[in-house]
Amino acid sequence: MLDLKSIMEEPELIQEMMKFRNVDINLSEVIELDKKRRDIIQDVEALKQERNDKSKLVGKIKKEGGDPSEIIDSMGGISDRIKAWDAEQKEVEDDIKSIVEVLPNILHESVPRSLDKADNQVIETVGEKPSFDFEFKNHLDLARELDIVDFEAGGRIAGNNFALYKGLGARLEWALLSYMIHANSVEGPYQFIIPPALVNEESFYASGQLPKFADQAYKCEDDDLYLIPTSETALLNMHREQILKEDNLPILYTACTPCFRREAGTYGADERGLIRIHQFNKVEIFKFTTPETSYDELENMLVDAQKVLKPLGLHYQVSLLVSSDLGQQAAKTYDIEVWLPGQDGYKEISSVSNCEDYQARRGNIRYREKESKKVRFVHTLNGSALATPRLMVAILEQYQQSDGSVVIPEAIRPFMAGLDRITK
RNA sequence: GGAGAGGUGGCUGAGUGGCUGAAAGCGCUCGCCUGCUAAGCGAGUAGUCGGUUAAUACCCGGCUCGAGAGUUCGAAUCUCUCCCUCUCCGCCA
16 A cells, blocks of 8 residues: 555656556545545544533533533534544545555666566576477476376366376475475574465455455455465564564564465466466565665565575576566565476566565554654565476476486485486 | 453553543663662653644644444443454364
8 A cells, every 4th residue: 555645745756656557547536535534634623622622521510510511502413413524534535545555556766667578677597598409398298297297186176277286296396395495494584484374354455465356366255264375465464453673673484375366367378287376385485674674685585585496406587577567566576587498488486576565554564663763664575485386397397308207406305305306 | 163251552451431541560761870781769651643843843633442333411431243362161173
């Protein structure tokens, strides 16, 4: 959620940013509504003051044994009038909120402004494209031949675009998750969390999923709970409605959860198999920081995500996303894209973002500044480190051998009882 | 799911209609004192919105004691609904 005050102060600037985020908005309506809101507040507060003053007087007169009925008579209907104004105020505030809450975050100054995703800037390339001196296979063929992923069974159990890992496939999946958790929380500084995979409406709102992206979520109607699309949704809300101590910041968490996405209307022909499925596992890293440090922490986070990826020896690149490619919550995002031979392209395997105070404001997550003792919104950052289905695709495709087997990256072997290869 | 208890400031915890935005303690901050990383003394210490302002400094006012609705001139205190936590029982991985 954007800050209403900054909208009032510099609407042109924000409108301009929204334009580069593909959002056409005229903020003059919000400004009008806010003016109306202030007018109402002033009127209703004058009435409330009168009510309070007179009520106090009644108490005083009664205590002194007098007769307050004259004053009580003079207050006829004042509470009803207040009630009416209160309702109107709420209406105006709801109108403002309904406009502002669906606006995306502001842009950090370092974010390239473009409406064309092709302008994403590759800032780093690691490793090289593997070259095969045989006819290489895509992950679908490999998985079928090695019998490690069963889409048919997944479809039978749940539906289309649900995957089922099997045998060594399941073990590889589990090993990857263990490896990543280990990298983040044993070798890295993140505290390991296993949060609920279902969250309530408040949590879903705070993370930015509601109201705009309700149609992308699986909802349990009977309980008003939502299946998380990422553990970010859960981790953010660990501190919802709290005031943290500056001394405790930054707070660093890593979590491993299944992620659930309806992906309504997003499936393309090039995204069959494990590229885009309704349920997948992901290891997330998350930070609560002060505003002053959040961009340094973002850079650190990008390094941390690569610390997980690099030892796997995969070829990948890092991109700085342009304005129009950012998610709603993000003010700045780096994507890590791994090379997938079967796609003849790079696919996002991690996305590292600074959401600044966008989510903190929605979830009312604040901290007390040590010096000034003032209460301020924290900044929140999230990143994947990493998402497994695509990681598995990358390993299968990049590590495939001419005989159809797949070599397991060395870093993963300790998590697979030393197994070094998946064969038929 | 059933029975009972409870949800108050950073924390613990008083408070059953006006003198309570809230005792006391802890914690924290500042000052004083003390020949030493202790103790003592004093003061301060919720958030948010609006007005005012150069000011996110004062000052004035509104709101907030789990959430919402109600009774009343007036509600942390009374009534209703909902949510959550704890204890016991039941059920179940």
